[in-house]
């Protein structure tokens with residue numbers, strides 16, 4: 056029976072935390088949506104269950120409702136400890152949803168304090184003095200400043216979080232790195248003191264995986280943790296490995312990219328130089344959705360020469376994108392996925408969290424088991440569709456090396 060339950064605000068984030076939990080020794084199942092049909096075997100055999108929501112950019116009340124339903128589901132599966140997983144770049148708006156969801160889950164559990172830990176050092180996300188860095192840059196000087204849905208215009212996590220929680224500034228505190236360097240006991244004491252002073256959300260600095268391991272030990276007594284995925288690596292699961300071995304099927308190597316992130320832009324460019332592709336332009340989709348989608352599907356099915364074929368909306372850095380086009384693009388990529396799978400494609404790489412959510416929802420895959428990790432936070436996963444295996448790699452926008460779309464299939468079949 057599962058003991059640890061995670062609620063992830065998007066699907067790639069769910070994959071990411073599932074990878075971390077798997078390496079921490081939890082056999083982990085990702086369940087798609089709070090209301091997905093109960094996949095008895097997959098959930099019953101798991102040590103940890105991750106519910107993948109698509110709540111990052113929902114209206115606040117809907118995100119809270121979905122997260123509380125997920126919590127109920129996890130409690131029903133036997134979970135006793137919980138993890139709210141959000142993006143390592145703290146993707147949110149002044150209204151939420153990181154603050155409201157964390158607060159609602161904390162209150163539903165009747166707990167008084169939790170930690171805020173987005174750091175993911177292996178992917179360059181570190182927190183120092185409460186400021187989130189992406190590589191060398193503060194968050195607000197990174198490409199996240201221009202994200203179409205959640206532009207991040209501050210790097211100070213305390214300032215970002217305070218307007219999102221009901222107690223405002225008084226609800227938020229910091230455990231700075233010098234305390235973290237003194238070890239788990241010092242961090243535990245500092246969190247306790249912050250809680251006694253009235254804060255419920257304690258941002259904890261972390262520069263390395265070792266800092267996050269310290270934090271994981273310091274928070275053993277907390278029933279709720281919140282963060283990116285890397286904090287989960289420091290937890291201690293019941294086994295040494297929970298991975299499912301996978302063999303990728305033959306067939307076209309299709310990448311569906313709706314991610315607007317800088318890393319994805321580089322991966323799309325790299326894959327186009329090696330293989331083929333078809334760009335989905337919003338104007339074309341508005342003019343003739345059917346012809347645009349069926350044209351892309353036909354080209355993708357015709358590829359299949361051992362190189363990737365990328366169907367992408369991902370703009371070049373110099374292009375101006377209109378956020379209002381996002382739903383149309385998600386719909387188009389989901390439709391392309393549906394038709395490819397109906398035509399027999401059994402492996403798909405999808406880039407972007409929102410995009411992955413739209414695609415997997417359309418495919419109707421209920422749960423995913425973890426396969427091999429290809430880059431930090433990026434893995435193949437195995438699901439079922441119409442009683443047959445389907446292999447999915449759901450890539451967070453900013454994750455993966457430049458050649459990921461080419462390398463993902465290599466050495467795996």
Ligand SMILES: Nc1ncnc2c1ncn2[C@@H]1O[C@H](COP(=O)(O)OP(=O)(O)O)[C@@H](O)[C@H]1O
Pocket residue numbers: 203204313314315316319337368369370376377378379380381382384385406407408409410411451452453
């Ligand atoms: N050219 C574009 N114009 C407008 N919206 C776009 C464009 N390309 C992608 N999008 C939208 O931007 C959003 C990107 O979010 P997501 O899939 O989570 O990836 P990421 O967070 O890596 O950018 C999606 O909703 C997608 O449909």
Ligand SMILES: O=C(O)[C@@H](O)C(=O)COP(=O)(O)O
Pocket residue numbers: 065067068069071072141142143144175283284316407408409432450451452453
């Ligand atoms: O924590 C992270 O960075 C990822 O797990 C994640 O959530 C990224 O989201 P997208 O960039 O929207 O894929």
